Amino acid sequence: MRLPVRLFLDLKSRSPDGSGTMVLDLEEGETVASALRRLGIAPDPPKVMLLDGRQARLDTPISDGQELAVFPPLDGG
């Protein structure tokens, strides 16, 4: 399945063209952790990850048609 990915801030550099926007080819049943591995993004420090705008964890399975957004640690204010 194809997973659209959007990487933000310093993580943008992990996409091939540096834009932060890319598409991953994943096998059925793969999780957020495996998507991060394919992107070369270390799980530590913990990232903020959203699948279709909902919080995702490393072990959250990815379904066809979803979009993954990944952010470095963020603060509010």
Place this chain on the structure above:
Amino acid sequence: MFGWQDKVLHVNLSRGQVSSEPLDPKMARDYLGGRGLGVRWLLDRLDPTCDPLSPENIMVMAAGPLTGTRAPTGARYMITTKSPLTGAITCSNSGGYFPAALMKAGIQAVIFEGRAPEPVYLWIDEGAAELRPARHLWGGTTHQTIEKILEETSPAARVAAIGPAGERQVLFASIMNDRDRAAGRSGVGAVMGSKNLKAVAVKGSGQVPLADPIGFQTLVAEILARFKAANKGNPPPLRTYGTAGSLPLLQKYGILPTRNFQEGTFSGWESITGAALTERFLKRPKSCFSCPIGCGRVTEITEGKFQGKGEGPEYESIYALGSDCGVDNLAAITKANYLCNELGLDTMTMGGTLACAMELYEKGILPESDIGRPLRFGDAEAVVELVRQTAYREGFGQLLALGSARLAEQYGRPELAMVSKKQEFAGYDPRGAQGLGLAYATSPIGASHMRALTAYTELFNVPVPTDPHSWEDKPRLVKDWQDVFALIDAAGLCILFTVRNLVTPTIAIQPKGLMDLINCATGANYEIEEFLKVGERILNAERLFLNRAGIDRAQDTLPPRLTGESMTEGPARGKVCRLDDMLPVYYQVRGWDEQGRPTPAKLAELGLV
């Protein structure tokens, strides 16, 4: 005393007298500092039903025991008074270098009362204080005022001042210190203006006495080492992108307030992010005293019609003057932010009020003839021009100067003001972050994200993630964060550093790292139960002030848009804020009755009777 400075200045502006009194050690232990000392003095010395802009109101500037120390982000102070915007207590927080100078001058707090017959400023030189004439400063911007006072006193002085908006008692006027740091919320600048107090200047070169200086130094070194390790030696995102680094996350959650909270996603979001600000206008990041982060933005716009330079904008200003007004022009947002800083206005209420006016105009309720121009969402030039008119109360600025609650009321549509207790929201739509809705509705100062930023757990996963759409777990979460935020504010530290670095990463939120610093500084030897009780005491003391001012459950509300109109698109589609479900549980968790009043047993437990 250690940690605390034992001198409190008492300034009677009506009589032109400055005296000092010692800080009561028991009060210091029970209320810690800043916001805690402020509410205790307001309860003791002020009629909660008074007119906030009358000489009867008092205004407290108070530092915490860690302000002016080398504790990371030990830069903050609190201004506590009765707010002319909300009619409730307010405590507006700021950093920079002024608060540390106050402590280094040996002063924990300054209490202002009365009204000066002529404009004055207070000059504190290493603890010796005097009132000086300020007629020649009246009318100046915050920047002009600060520059002139530095010339008149000492280049090493630090200054907090009001601008034209505070002089004209705009209900959301700010107090600016060190040029661009703002005690922005709830109209503290209007109170200062009503007292004919143009500025406070302080030079302090002493040290805050510490109970265990070596232990303190060791602890600070450990905290900073952990901070660096957590960031893998890289600058934290807050330094690189500022607080608006989180704007894309809020867009992706679908809770970026847009067009007066009519939507939670903004089509122009990519133009107004922290990354865009860094790329286009950032000259350098800037830190407050003793801060290892540096989220401040020194910026400059070198071309186009919005040229200028200054500091900011931060996230809340970008949401309020940007997406909430439908504006995607980052130069205009930045220019409007500069004007708010120079003229002395709260960017959040300013933006929220403009957004409300835009909706009233687009719905045909507010006629163009009343404004003097069209006012559609997205009109960047109107935003910049109306900021200026508001500060000077010119034309339509007369109405904008009252904030969105009174503006919407004037046109018979109070439900279109996005406020709680007449104060505008922060940049998180609570339909997609339930805890924030409860935090807005129960914040003692009216809507604020800085009384319990549940966004940390609901959106940023710090210290542990919670589902932003769940509501059953939020009453406890909000209560815990409120008490911990009260401690952080009272200690004199910055929320942005403390939540991530000095709070135990468990669901039972415990500020143990903060307590260890306080114990080394003061020698108070708090245990965690007593320490948490201090935070709870501050919250309940503030609630007591509100109750005595006639504010209870009837005012713990959100607009019907947020509780009754579902979000129409994005990840929070179909959601409303479940405030009516959360509020009764929150009161129970707090030990308050059904009307939101602390029970006699709770007051006795906290020593508030």
